[in-house]
């Protein structure tokens with residue numbers, strides 16, 4: 009028996025990946041529903057006023073870009089439902105996938121699903137962090153914001169591979185001085201990276217302080233700049249006031265996938281596993297796109313690219329559901345799918 013309200017595709021998450029997927033799916037005339045847990049679609053990029061690395065825009069704010077993306081998807085027929093937090097996924101025997109929202113308040117069904125719930129940057133949770141984040145003086149992404157700190161002094165916080173790699177990236181390309189603190193006496197990053205960091209420290213003015221934690225980011229009197237950051241030596245208790253222009257927080261990411269455990273395959277860090285070419289997950293009919301995907305590049309442009317690929321793969325799946333799980337290499341030709 010066919011159901012009236014079955015969508016062709018439900019996209020979970022209205023960030024750049026989800027909106028790009030919605031545009032492509034709706035333009036292919038698929039009945040497309042985007043479920044977004046927040047009151048407004050847009051995702052993480054809504055949090056920034058300055059994007060300078062999205063091709064086609066010299067500079068644009070996140071909210072402006074996302075408003076255009078949403079309008080474009082809706083223009084072609086996608087429906088965006090805000091305030092709908094997906095918390096359950098079930099594939100029925102007839103291949104229809106049910107998506108439960110808001111603790112069972114409703115269930116939507118579709119022939120396919122694209123998972124695009126993104127990942128959140130882990131915060132320090134210290135006073136001043138959110139206020140200075142809004143003032144764009146606290147960043148979580150060196151690739152996104154490094155260029156804003158040319159010839160400045162910044163504080164980097166973290167001890168893993170990303171912290172060390174991105175400190176090197178910032179020091180070699182942009183900053184006049186970078187202070188790197190980590191709460192333990194040794195970095196968690198790979199030894200080879202730590203050696204590289206130590207070698208580069210003199211030449212690129214990297215001041216490495218271990219074991220230190222940041223306790224507060226203190227704004228200036230107008231609240232637009234950082235006055236100083238209070239850091240504390242974990243061993244001696246000694247407190248210092250560090251004068252810096254910006255803070256980069258590299259303490260990890262949390263994929264928004266806890267609710268998916270027991271459904272699609274997820275790696276230890278919480279990222280959704282998928283074929284890197286087709287973006288097929290372990291559950292037939294369910295694709296993944298964007299920052300929640302294992303090996304994602306965590307950028308706006310790549311999130312959009314994932315959304316496009318996942319939406320384009322719908323055709324192959326609808327045409328031949330048995331193609332699921334076939335190696336991605338034969339998914340396309342130079343003339344596209």
Ligand SMILES: Cc1cc2nc3c(=O)[nH]c(=O)nc-3n(C[C@H](O)[C@H](O)[C@H](O)COP(=O)(O)OP(=O)(O)OC[C@H]3O[C@@H](n4cnc5c(N)ncnc54)[C@H](O)[C@@H]3O)c2cc1C
Pocket residue numbers: 020021022023024025026043044045046049050051052053054055056058059060061062092093094095124125126127128129148149152153264267297298299300306307308309311
């Ligand atoms: C401050 C900041 C600045 C940045 N600057 C840049 C930049 O300059 N250039 C760049 O390339 N990248 C930048 N990024 C990174 C970029 O924003 C991300 O790579 C991109 O947004 C990832 O898109 P996404 O759609 O995969 O995930 P997200 O943007 O995280 O979107 C996921 C969406 O899914 C929703 N969601 C989550 N769980 C559920 C659920 N269970 N049910 C329904 N909805 C759900 C979320 O509310 C969110 O709207 C920046 C990020 C931040 C935070």
